[in-house]
Amino acid sequence: MIIASEVTKAYGETCVVDGVTLSLPKGGVTSIVGPNGAGKSTLLSMISRLMAMDKGSVTVDGLDVSKTPGDVLARRLSILRQDNHMTARLTVRDLVSFGRYPYSKGRLTADDKAHIERSLRYLDLEALSERFLDELSGGQRQRAFVAMVLCQDTDYVLLDEPLNNLDMKHAMGMMKLLRQAANDLGKTVVLVLHDINFASWYSDNIVAMKHGKVAAQGPVAEMIRPEVLSDIYEMDISVHTIGGQLISVYYG
Amino acid sequence: MAEISAPVPSRRPAFAVSRPVLVLIILAVLALASIVLFMTLGARGGWDFVIPFRGKKLLALILVAYSIAVSTVLFQTIANNRILTPSIMGFDQLYILIQTAIAYFLGAQVLALMDPNMAFALKLVLMIGFSGVLFQWLFLSGDRSLYLLILVGIVMGVFFRSLSNFMQRMLDPNAFQVLQDTLFASFGSVDTSLLIVSYAIVAVASFVLFRMRHTLDVLSLGRPTAVNLGLDYKRVVVTLLVIVSVMVSVSTALVGPRTFFGLLVATLGYLLVGTSKHRWVIPAAVLLGIICLVGGQTLLERVFSFNTALSIIIEFLGGIIFIIFVLRGATR
Numbered sequence: 190m191i192i193a194s195e196v197t198k199a200y201g202e203t204c205v206v207d208g209v210t211l212s213l214p215k216g217g218v219t220s221i222v223g224p225n226g227a228g229k230s231t232l233l234s235m236i237s238r239l240m241a242m243d244k245g246s247v248t249v250d251g252l253d254v255s256k257t258p259g260d261v262l263a264r265r266l267s268i269l270r271q272d273n274h275m276t277a278r279l280t281v282r283d284l285v286s287f288g289r290y291p292y293s294k295g296r297l298t299a300d301d302k303a304h305i306e307r308s309l310r311y312l313d314l315e316a317l318s319e320r321f322l323d324e325l326s327g328g329q330r331q332r333a334f335v336a337m338v339l340c341q342d343t344d345y346v347l348l349d350e351p352l353n354n355l356d357m358k359h360a361m362g363m364m365k366l367l368r369q370a371a372n373d374l375g376k377t378v379v380l381v382l383h384d385i386n387f388a389s390w391y392s393d394n395i396v397a398m399k400h401g402k403v404a405a406q407g408p409v410a411e412m413i414r415p416e417v418l419s420d421i422y423e424m425d426i427s428v429h430t431i432g433g434q435l436i437s438v439y440y441g
Numbered sequence: 442m443a444e445i446s447a448p449v450p451s452r453r454p455a456f457a458v459s460r461p462v463l464v465l466i467i468l469a470v471l472a473l474a475s476i477v478l479f480m481t482l483g484a485r486g487g488w489d490f491v492i493p494f495r496g497k498k499l500l501a502l503i504l505v506a507y508s509i510a511v512s513t514v515l516f517q518t519i520a521n522n523r524i525l526t527p528s529i530m531g532f533d534q535l536y537i538l539i540q541t542a543i544a545y546f547l548g549a550q551v552l553a554l555m556d557p558n559m560a561f562a563l564k565l566v567l568m569i570g571f572s573g574v575l576f577q578w579l580f581l582s583g584d585r586s587l588y589l590l591i592l593v594g595i596v597m598g599v600f601f602r603s604l605s606n607f608m609q610r611m612l613d614p615n616a617f618q619v620l621q622d623t624l625f626a627s628f629g630s631v632d633t634s635l636l637i638v639s640y641a642i643v644a645v646a647s648f649v650l651f652r653m654r655h656t657l658d659v660l661s662l663g664r665p666t667a668v669n670l671g672l673d674y675k676r677v678v679v680t681l682l683v684i685v686s687v688m689v690s691v692s693t694a695l696v697g698p699r700t701f702f703g704l705l706v707a708t709l710g711y712l713l714v715g716t717s718k719h720r721w722v723i724p725a726a727v728l729l730g731i732i733c734l735v736g737g738q739t740l741l742e743r744v745f746s747f748n749t750a751l752s753i754i755i756e757f758l759g760g761i762i763f764i765i766f767v768l769r770g771a772t773r
Contacts, residue, residue: 237669238668239665239668239669258671259668259672259673259674260673261671262671263669263671268665268669270665273662273663273665273666274521275521275661275662275663276517276518276523277658277661277662277717283718287658287662287666287670290655290659290671290672294655295654295655295658296655341669
């Protein structure tokens with residue numbers, strides 16, 4: 190269970206995340222949605238200790254993220270951000286191997302190698318494993334990074350807009366895979382999403398943020414309702430049931 | 442036909458796996474050849490004179506090549522980009538400023554009378570302290586744009602140099618003379634008295650680096666990924682900055698500032714080994730440094746009988762690489 194209490198982050202005068210208190214249950218897929226500038230990514234960065242918080246605290250299974258040693262946390266929780274700038278020139282396999290760093294500190298054991306092969310297979314990257322990252326398309330690179338995070342084999346997997354750069358087919362594939370990781374491997378997946386229909390279709394819980402605060406939180410059926418969504422996004426959104434799923438329509 | 446549908450061979454054929462090894466072997470042979478030529482070419486007089494005379498110079502050149510190459514690669518990894526080097530960020534100018542400030546505030550007599558090893562230790566401590574304070578905030582407080590970093594570096598370099606010049610003008614001529622003796626060295630006249638202590642210091646720094654070698658590749662993935670993988674980012678960066686400061690101090694103390702030499706050997710190193718793994722890149726950069734310095738020195742001293750032009754040529758080539766990189770916006 191991830192518990193954030195009174196988490197605050199301000200840049201100068203503007204409060205990006207404003208005293209957020211939130212608990213995310215263990216297991217399943219939780220999506221964080223909300224308009225641009227709502228503080229979703231900032232909150233995720235603070236939960237995953239990439240960014241220091243001005244006030245408040247976050248615990249993951251009772252471990253305070255700002256006090257727990259980095260390598261202990263790296264075996265519990267992994268985070269993938271939207272842009273992963275790096276100067277290093279690596280093959281896909283090299284990158285995925287780094288997922289084992291928290292365990293092996295650079296000396297791969299047979300067990301680590303098995304994890305690497307499994308992650309490559311899971312993301313269908315075997316054929317690309319010897320390619321350099323700069324030779325891949327945006328979507329393939331994204332999959333390589335997700336493979337690294339899965340290779341890290343943590344209970345909690347946090348992803349910041351993992352569907353960026355992905356076309357419809359790969360976006361769907363990615364969400365299916367995350368759903369599967371939650372179902373089969375018992376992972377807790379928390380992701381920031383922009384597409385509320387993907388959130389509706391694939392998550393168990395949805396957290397909606399607005400102006401740096403949690404506007405609403407709950408199971409999909411409670412959250413994907415016209416009155417809730419219209420309030421969050423400040424526009425007319427209608428919800429229809431299609432194929433047993435709640436689909437929002439907001440195009441005109 | 443079956444042959445046609447045979448699986449496409451993997452993109453990297455077998456020999457490419459050993460490419461870094463191959464490159465390192467070739468570079469090692471070239472470096473060794475430079476060393477042998479440097480020691481033997483045009484030697485007149487007894488070997489018992491030539492060997493110690495040239496040997497000292499050779500050892501200094503090798504140490505300088507090693508320090509500059511390693512510190513540059515480390516610095517580029519910390520900064521997560523391939524344009525910045527310690528000298529571009531004004532590290533060696535800072536060292537000269539510290540040297541000048543000691544002469545200015547303590548007086549040249551103190552400098553002249555002080556045990557040279559003690560004086561060096563004092564400069565080293567000051568250098569580590571100041572560079573730590575100055576450069577930590579650049580790398581530990583969030584993402585900064587490459588252009589801001591270059592600008593800050595150039596401004597700092599010029600600032601340190603002007604401040605040193607200013608203080609040097611204020612010194613009385615005798616004190617200036619003493620200072621100049623310790624400041625102006627070149628590849629032609631390496632100060633060999635500090636050689637042993639320099640080797641010892643660099644050996645300690647290298648040992649610390651060796652113990653933390655596995656963190657380097659992780660660090661080169663960029664801060665967010667490195668933190669995600671559990672790297673104690675702050676501690677690693679601070680330790681590496683101390684190692685860089687030590688190596689810059691040693692090389693600057695021996696031969697003075699070299700702005701683009703580090704960039705030249707690090708860039709060529711990355712280019713030749715074709716991977717970013719530090720266990721290949723660092724040896725390649727060091728060997729390239731030795732080839733450039735020792736080989737270049739031999740060529741100029743023995744073949745063209747010049748003496749001062751080597752640093753000019755190296756700086757010229759390094760400067761061109763720097764401009765190409767900035768224009769290409771190689772990173773970010």
